[in-house]
Amino acid sequence: MSDLLTLSAVETHIGRYHILHGVELAVPEGRTTMLLGRNGAGKTTTLRTIMGLWRASRGEIRLGQKRIEALATPDIARAGIGYVPETMAVFSDLTVRENLVLAAREGAMDQARLDWIFGFFPPLKKFWLSRAGTLSGGQKQMLSFARAFIEERKLLLIDEPTKGLAPAIIGALIDCLKEVKRRGATILLVEQNFRVAQEIGDLVGVMDNGRVVHSGTMAELAADAMLQHRLLGLSLDTHQ
Amino acid sequence: MSAQDSATDVGAALPKARRDFLPLLLPVALALAALPFIPSSSTWVTLTIAGLAMGMMIFIMASGLTLIFGLMDVLNFGHGAFIAIGAYLATLVLLPLGGWMQADSIWLNLAAVVPAVIVAMAGTAVLGLAFERVVIAPVYGQHLKQILITMGGMIVAEQILYALFGPQQIPLPLPTSLRGSFQIGEAAIEKYRVVCVVAGLVVFLSMLAILNRTRIGLLIRAGVENTEMVEALGYRITRLFVGVFMAGSALAGLGGVMWGLYREQVNAAMGGELLVLVFIVVIIGGLGSVTGCFIGALLVALATNYAGFLVPKLALVTDIALMVAVLLWRPRGLYPVTSR
Numbered sequence: 001m002s003d004l005l006t007l008s009a010v011e012t013h014i015g016r017y018h019i020l021h022g023v024e025l026a027v028p029e030g031r032t033t034m035l036l037g038r039n040g041a042g043k044t045t046t047l048r049t050i051m052g053l054w055r056a057s058r059g060e061i062r063l064g065q066k067r068i069e070a071l072a073t074p075d076i077a078r079a080g081i082g083y084v085p086e087t088m089a090v091f092s093d094l095t096v097r098e099n100l101v102l103a104a105r106e107g108a109m110d111q112a113r114l115d116w117i118f119g120f121f122p123p124l125k126k127f128w129l130s131r132a133g134t135l136s137g138g139q140k141q142m143l144s145f146a147r148a149f150i151e152e153r154k155l156l157l158i159d160e161p162t163k164g165l166a167p168a169i170i171g172a173l174i175d176c177l178k179e180v181k182r183r184g185a186t187i188l189l190v191e192q193n194f195r196v197a198q199e200i201g202d203l204v205g206v207m208d209n210g211r212v213v214h215s216g217t218m219a220e221l222a223a224d225a226m227l228q229h230r231l232l233g234l235s236l237d238t239h240q
Numbered sequence: 241m242s243a244q245d246s247a248t249d250v251g252a253a254l255p256k257a258r259r260d261f262l263p264l265l266l267p268v269a270l271a272l273a274a275l276p277f278i279p280s281s282s283t284w285v286t287l288t289i290a291g292l293a294m295g296m297m298i299f300i301m302a303s304g305l306t307l308i309f310g311l312m313d314v315l316n317f318g319h320g321a322f323i324a325i326g327a328y329l330a331t332l333v334l335l336p337l338g339g340w341m342q343a344d345s346i347w348l349n350l351a352a353v354v355p356a357v358i359v360a361m362a363g364t365a366v367l368g369l370a371f372e373r374v375v376i377a378p379v380y381g382q383h384l385k386q387i388l389i390t391m392g393g394m395i396v397a398e399q400i401l402y403a404l405f406g407p408q409q410i411p412l413p414l415p416t417s418l419r420g421s422f423q424i425g426e427a428a429i430e431k432y433r434v435v436c437v438v439a440g441l442v443v444f445l446s447m448l449a450i451l452n453r454t455r456i457g458l459l460i461r462a463g464v465e466n467t468e469m470v471e472a473l474g475y476r477i478t479r480l481f482v483g484v485f486m487a488g489s490a491l492a493g494l495g496g497v498m499w500g501l502y503r504e505q506v507n508a509a510m511g512g513e514l515l516v517l518v519f520i521v522v523i524i525g526g527l528g529s530v531t532g533c534f535i536g537a538l539l540v541a542l543a544t545n546y547a548g549f550l551v552p553k554l555a556l557v558t559d560i561a562l563m564v565a566v567l568l569w570r571p572r573g574l575y576p577v578t579s580r
Binding site: 051053072073074077078083085089091092093094098101102103147 | 455458459461462464465466468469470471472473474475476477577
């Protein structure tokens with residue numbers, strides 16, 4: 001199992017604030033790696049730094065063998081990374097269809113893939129020609145997922161997809177992620193909901209104060225309440 | 241498990257999309273409201289057509305600015321320079337072709353005007369490219385610096401025009417075939433005003449078609465909302481920025497040519513004089529909205545024309561008063577696009 005994405009000693013400054021302090025992380029190909037940690041630990045900054053939305057001030061980021069830390073965001077995306085931001089960032093003024101047309105940058109959308117997406121997210125078909133701004137929060141998250149899945153990507157970066165969503169919608173998103181996993185996708189997923197993390201994750205990196213302080217398998221972390229408590233300040237058994 | 245059969249709100253019907261037609265009715269309402277105060281219907285028709293023509297010219301000048309602000313978040317006070325430069329470039333082409341302009345043949349007239357418009361638009365587009373790369377690019381995201389440096393660019397351009405062409409007004413006569421008027425009943429409608437209305441509509445409809453029917457248009461609309469996400473989808477927004485800036489500058493150049501022909505003269509200060517009006521229209525329309533800009537331009541021009549006829553002194557403050565009224569009603573303009 002080779003690493004598709006590696007971060008070595010990555011540091012990021014935002015203005016005068018030093019946010020990432022030498023992040024070391026490896027994301028193996030074909031696996032789902034969860035990035036956990038308390039609020040403010042640097043998880044979102046890590047994803048944004050990988051995407052080039054914030055520039056790494058030091059360190060090295062590799063996608064396969066290619067260094068990407070100095071590339072512009074569009075070039076990083078074109079290298080094969082799909083990004084689902086924490087804010088969903090759907091284009092409110094555009095219809096559901098137009099959002100997906102833009103995401104399918106290689107040309108026309110693949111109908112079979114679109115049907116596969118509709119299978120998980122029927123509302124996207126129902127509201128195909130509706131403006132994305134009129135969708136509910138859950139529907140917007142589905143659209144944000146669909147945008148990342150409409151074409152094959154080497155790596156998916158997904159930032160807190162279940163935040164603020166109803167349990168039933170979270171279930172739909174989990175089902176979709178499981179299917180994407182089954183198809184062999186490589187995913188780096190930031191998640192605060194530990195139940196979701198446990199259900200989806202193969203591997204885990206735990207961040208604290210701008211560093212990855214623990215790396216291992218999700219199963220190990222899930223089985224060790226002491227470790228959870230030490231790293232995250234709570235345990236999976238007590239957290240719903 | 242699918243989302244539809246599992247989630248309570250996931251497949252729920254959308255709230256009915258609010259179709260906001262009210263601003264579209266404002267120019268019609270304004271025109272109808274003015275009707276009882278104007279002594280004859282023929283005068284009203286003449287004033288209304290004149291207002292529409294003026295509004296279309298202002299729209300052409302302002303539409304580029306609203307896109308530039310909406311997409312690039314750039315406050316370009318140098319936009320007026322492109323209006324003046326466009327007018328001067330057309331003048332440079334038209335002066336040696338004076339014979340064709342004064343000929344009775346519409347084809348000779350067109351043979352003079354069309355190249356002048358092309359030169360004006362191409363020239364201002366190229367200057368826009370240079371202006372964006374040299375002046376604007378270093379101050380992206382810094383509004384105060386943008387205001388200062390683009391205002392500076394405007395002053396420099398104006399002074400260069402003074403140095404090259406002098407302070408005097410330069411005549412820019414209309415071609416013969418656009419002189420005179422149509423008589424409809426008792427109303428006299430100038431031919432050139434009809435041309436302006438048609439040109440404005442063509443520009444407006446073309447912009448709507450590009451924004452709504454093409455991939456470039458989708459990218460512009462998406463970029464107006466969230467440039468970062470457009471980049472994260474793999475599109476180089478800076479190229480789009482440059483393209484939109486060039487198109488906006490070219491439209492300003494076209495507007496300058498039309499305004500110069502309308503006034504039948506050009507002068508170096510015309511860009512600065514029109515800039516205030518252009519900004520008022522962009523603010524009334526809602527920053528970044530082409531449709532809002534179109535309606536704003538029509539409102540300002542119609543109101544100025546009616547007020548100029550009824551209470552000439554009032555015409556001096558009509559555009560400001562209109563902007564205040566619109567912003568009291570809708571603080572972010574008629575059709576706000578950006579949250580900035």
